[in-house]
Amino acid sequence: MDIWVDETKHECDWGAVISCITDTTGMRLLTNIDLSKKRLQGTLPTEIGLLQDLVSLDLSKNNLSGSIPGIIGSIEGLKEITLSHNRLTGRVMQLPEESDG
Numbered sequence: 001m002d003i004w005v006d007e008t009k010h011e012c013d014w015g016a017v018i019s020c021i022t023d024t025t026g027m028r029l030l031t032n033i034d035l036s037k038k039r040l041q042g043t044l045p046t047e048i049g050l051l052q053d054l055v056s057l058d059l060s061k062n063n064l065s066g067s068i069p070g071i072i073g074s075i076e077g078l079k080e081i082t083l084s085h086n087r088l089t090g091r092v093m094q095l096p097e098e099s100d101g
Contacts (some may be wrong), residue, residue, distance in 0.1 A: 021053075029053040036060045036082070044088070046071050058082040068092055 019032040040062040049071030060082045068090040
């Protein structure tokens with residue numbers, strides 16, 4: 001069974017490459033994606049910017065190409081992003097540093 005097209009599964013149930021948390025209302029929030037070394041091809045969709053609860057994104061060691069969508073920089077909670085070993089162009093805005101205060 002291909003879980004990537006299985007509409008009966010919530011993305012939080014896809015397995016070890018995805019992690020979620022449950023907020024106070026019971027809603028499951030997608031927080032971590034690790035799709036490194038999955039032989040992914042193509043471009044990064046701008047819809048990735050809709051994942052506003054994302055904290056960590058690892059798409060390294062694939063065959064992704066094209067421009068890095070600027071909208072990735074608008075994901076406020078994103079603390080870690082790894083896009084190395086692809087054929088992507090452009091920059092990701094610097095991620096915010098954690099403050100002690």
